[in-house]
Amino acid sequence: MISAKQLGLAAAFLSLCGLSHAKSNITSDTHFYGQSEPVYPSPHGTGSGDWAQAYHKAAAMVSKMTLEEKNNLTYGVPTTENGCSGIIQPVPRLGFTGMCLQDAGNGVRTTDFVNSYPSGIHIGASWNKSLAHDRGWYMGGEFKKKGVQVALGPVVGPLGRTTTGGRNWEGPSNDPYLGGAIAAATVKGFQGQGVITSVKHFIANEQELYRNPSVNSKNQTVESLSSNVDDKTMHELYLWPFQDALKAGTGNIMCSYNRVNNSHGCQNSKTLNGLLKTELGFNGFVVTDWDAQHSGVASALAGLDMAMPDGLSFWGNNFTEAITNGSVPESRLDDMATRIIAAWYKMGQDDSSYPKPGIGMPYNISEPHKIVNALDRDAKPTLYDGAVEGHVLVKNTNNALPLQSPKLISVFGYDAKAPDQYMPNGQTFLDNPWELGYEPAVFQLDEAFSTSVINEPYDFQVAFNGTLSVGGGSGANTGPYLSAPLDALQQRAYEDNTVVMWDTGNTPGLNGLMEASDACLVFINAFATEGLDRAGTYDDYSDALVNKVAKTCTNTIVVIHNAGTRLVDKFVDNENVTAIVFAHLPGQDSGRALVSLLYGDENFSGKLPYTVAKNESDYKNYYHTGAVTPYGLFPQSDFDEGVLTDYRYFDAHDITPRYEFGFGLSYxxxxxxxxxxxxxxxxxxxxxxxxxxxxxxxxxxxxxxxxxxxxxxxxxxxxxxxxxxxxxxxxxxxxxxxxxxxxxxxxxxxxxxxxxxxxxxxxxxxxxxxxxxxxxxxxxxxxxxxxxxxxxxxxxxxxxxxxx
Structure with a gap:
């Protein structure tokens, strides 16, 4: 039943062509800005379109469930039986097998015998919808073999509003159209394998600073950041790629940590009941980001369907009591359960051949465990092509590339070699970013630091211990091998009977080697991870390294593995820097792909999915924001630029970028x-x-x-x-x-x-x-x-x- 309030807000969607349509009492966008509109009650899923059969089956199963069985579907429970990020209990007597929810959008996390795919930003730079679909298909197959019912990805939020956002690399692009197109193709690929996609993070989740509530030195709670977004901007920018993913059929949406117009993302009735379930007709279920639930009754009435990873504090027995005492109508619980079971049916997970939840997910991969090999030989061309196509060539003076039968190549920079200690992010089951196998250039640890909220800026920009193939945090994963650039270059030297020499120390000083080389390759990176916004879009050490090599070597080629936008103006005009490649995050085939491009076996075809400025000041929202007021307890971020982000902002203010959105060179x-x-x-x-x-x-x-x-x-x-x-x-x-x-x-x-x-x-x-x-x-x-x-x-x- 749709309330009068919902009718006023969404009457346009209930009208018939040519007939008068009801209008809300809204006369301007300021009605929404900074104050979230209440929309109740939470609409029941309709089973519209191709969801009809799944809803029919789900309603039949839910009608046979006890109150406790329905309740148990709505929250995760702690377990040490497998390594799933979240677990929903089975209902054996009705044939429901339960659910394993697992990270993430770039490959299966915290397990072995899976591939490490090119990250979201890399596939965005490919601008290839067919490749995105195939990547999703093969990733989905691996999740399925590991007994995962819900893959926690792909990412379309953050949308790159904050240039230095720590999780921008997980999504495809700063542009909603490109991001939505890539996400839609990914959803279709994933779900074609029968794995539910959890498209995240809904919505306006644009920075890591203040992403979760924290406690300050006065023992006061500092709330999570409020993203204050007007209605027009919400629809034309931040909601756009989610709508594409919904149209593609995603079975799950993950709500975000931040507040939206001062209401928590996972109990925001406007965004969940209004935008998602009424306006966009979402038939699947909404799950929290991990520990993003902050209420029991309120979150249920606002449209939340599942709490993770452990919902006992707000729901559990408390939720059963809320149903029995009338605080939450049982019809709301029935809708929650129906949405969850319908998604399970729609993906064919009731098939007896679907693997047991979490069967291939060891709790700790360093301990003995049952091996479930999810590797598929047929995925190899997609892994390689994905790695190739996300490289973007932005400078190529005098056809420095492709390399023309070089006799001697010299390699410099910390990013060229394989990591010293771990596979890239091989320790993803550890919480702290500095334990992920990457040593930062400078890391200032504040006593207020926690893995869930950062209250001070940190200079955590460079992965010194080896090449960067994936970012840090829940979006990371470990492949079966890593082709590092230096390894691939040595293999090429072997095949060509040529010479490659290197100095990957922090202070290269082999000037004679530089002078004698046909080409000098300098490898640097720009690291990013969940939980931390980047300290900047360049670092002085890496820029100085490039210029030091270029001072002697007249053919210096710079390769940047960048987990986000990276400026190059400290060296771009150096006449000895002849070529620059944004190599992004290519996954396990990083070196093989790059070398094939450098030697011309493959042609560059990647394009920038973001704008590269000449100066940091050219960006409207370069760094994270959060005016903490009043009393320093309620951080606020006003999205007052509206839809003018990235290239739209540069166009509107007549700012000339260094390299524009969509730019990329070819041979x-x-x-x-x-x-x-x-x-x-x-x-x-x-x-x-x-x-x-x-x-x-x-x-x-x-x-x-x-x-x-x-x-x-x-x-x-x-x-x-x-x-x-x-x-x-x-x-x-x-x-x-x-x-x-x-x-x-x-x-x-x-x-x-x-x-x-x-x-x-x-x-x-x-x-x-x-x-x-x-x-x-x-x-x-x-x-x-x-x-x-x-x-x-x-x-x-x-x-x-x-x-x-």
Whole structure:
């Protein structure tokens, strides 16, 4: 039953085309800003669309459960039987096997015999939806073999609002369209294997500082940060990629640590009941981030369905009592249980062949345990291609790359070799980031430090002990091997009968080696981890190392394994720095992939999924924020830039970036021509009016126009280009990404790319009508190879019908 309050907020989604629609009493966005709108009651899942059969089965099972059995589905229990991050108890008499929930979005964590895949930021830099799907498919297969029912990923929040955010590397991009497209493909791949994806962190979770409540020196509780976001920005930016993942069918959403407009993310009725379950028709279940539950009755009524990892403090027996005394209606518990069981059915986890929960998840991989080999030989091409395609070449002076039959290569820098002690993040079952096998350049430990909240900035930027293939924290995992760059270069020297020499100490001084080398490769990195925001976007030590080598070596090539945006202006204009590669976080095939690119066996095709500035001051939200007021107990972060993040901000303020969003070089060249708008639907209603299924009103996804263009490979080497379309929507930012296609083109050949534009792609959020508004007017189209290299432009006219 939908309440009058929900009807007022979401009436637009319940109206019929051509009929008068009810409007809320909202007249401006300030109604939402800083104060979360209450939306009750929590709507029951409808089983809409392809969820119908799963809901029918789930309702039948739940109807046979006792109150205690239904209650037991809603919270995790501590266990030492396996290494799952969270466990839901089985109901053996009804055939429900229970659930293992396990990290994370880049591969199975804290276990062996699994692969270490390219991280989210790396696959985002590939701009390849097909590759994202295949990566999800093979990861999903590994989770399944390990007896995992819910994989805790992919990540689309944080969305990179804070340039130095510690978890930006876990997600694909700072842009909601690119991030959403990659996430949707990942969800489809994962869930094609029968594993439920937990898309996270919902919502506006943009920094690690103050992410959880803490206790200060006066024994006072300092609340988690409140992300204060207006309604328009919420829809057009932060909700966008989640909506894509919902449309793709995700069975789970993880709510976040932060507060949203001063209400905790996991008991926020506006975001959970209103946005997620009413407006977007979510049929699956909501789970907390670990220990993100802060109430019992309130969180249940606000739309939370499952508490992790241990829900005994707020729910457990307390929740049973809340049901029996009427504080929470049993219908709410029935809906929670139905949503959970429906997701289990929808993925086919009731099949007797699905592995037992957590069967391959040892509690501690350093102890004897049963080996469950989840490695799949068929995944090898995807692992390798994923590693290759996430590398972005941003500078290549005088064709320094590819290397032309070098006789002697010298290698410098701490990031070139394999880690000294552990596999990358091989100690992921340890809590502290400095125990993950990475030694920071400078680490100032404050007595207030805990693994869940950091109250002071820390200079934790460089992984000195070896090459960076994955970031730190719950998104990390350990592969069966690591191909480090230096190892792969030595193998190449063996094959070519050439010489590679190296000095990976912290103070290289072999000037003679530098002078004699055909090329000097300098490897540096930029580390990031959950629980800590980065101290900056460069470090003086690494920049000085590059310039020291370049002072002597006239062909210095810099490779940066960066877990987030990294500035290069301390060395980019050095005439002896001939090439720069953003190598991101490639996973276990790091070295093999890089060497194939450096020698030209493979062609660079990656593009930046973020903007690289010339100066830190060019970013609106460079560092984490949190005005702590009043009394120093309630940190606040006002998202007053609205939708103007990343390239939108640079465009709006006419700031020239060092390397723009979407930029990346190749060993060949491309041209664009023949921009055409092949079809535009005229007379379409201004507002969507279709039925609500998971992902929102179904007609939001209708194609309104189709744009085509021709891309030609004008060089002498086959290569892949990412054709990008940006739209100037009336009244919005100068331009916004609204489509991309990655196409492989032989030398001298051409191909046509097509961009279908949906109603949602061309709409803005109307805060009064509480609908996506498609305006009549002129829409500027831009097509090209990056957000600043858009040679094709055209104006498209849209004429809408009336919708009173």
């Amino acid at each position: 060949t060249t491309f041209s664009f021509s023949g921009l055409e708008v092949s079809s535009v639907k005229h007379g379409i209603e201004k507002y969507p009016c279709g039925a609500i299924e998971q992902g929102g009103a179904i007609d939001l996804w209708d194609t309104v126009a189709t744009v085509t263009a021709t891309v030609k490979n004008t060089g002498r080497k086959a290569g892949a280009e990412v054709a990008q379309i940006y739209i100037g929507i009336p009244g919005g930012p100068m331009k916004q990404l609204r489509g991309f296609e990655k196409v492989m083109i032989p030398a001298g050949r051409s191909t046509k790319v097509s961009f279908p534009l949906t109603r949602r792609d061309l709409s803005t959020w109307d805060v009064v009508a509480q609908k996506w508004l498609l305006q009549s007017g002129s829409y500027k189209l831009y097509v090209g190879s990056s957000s600043r290299d858009l040679p094709l432009t055209k104006t498209m006219k849209v004429v809408t019908g009336s919708s009173s």
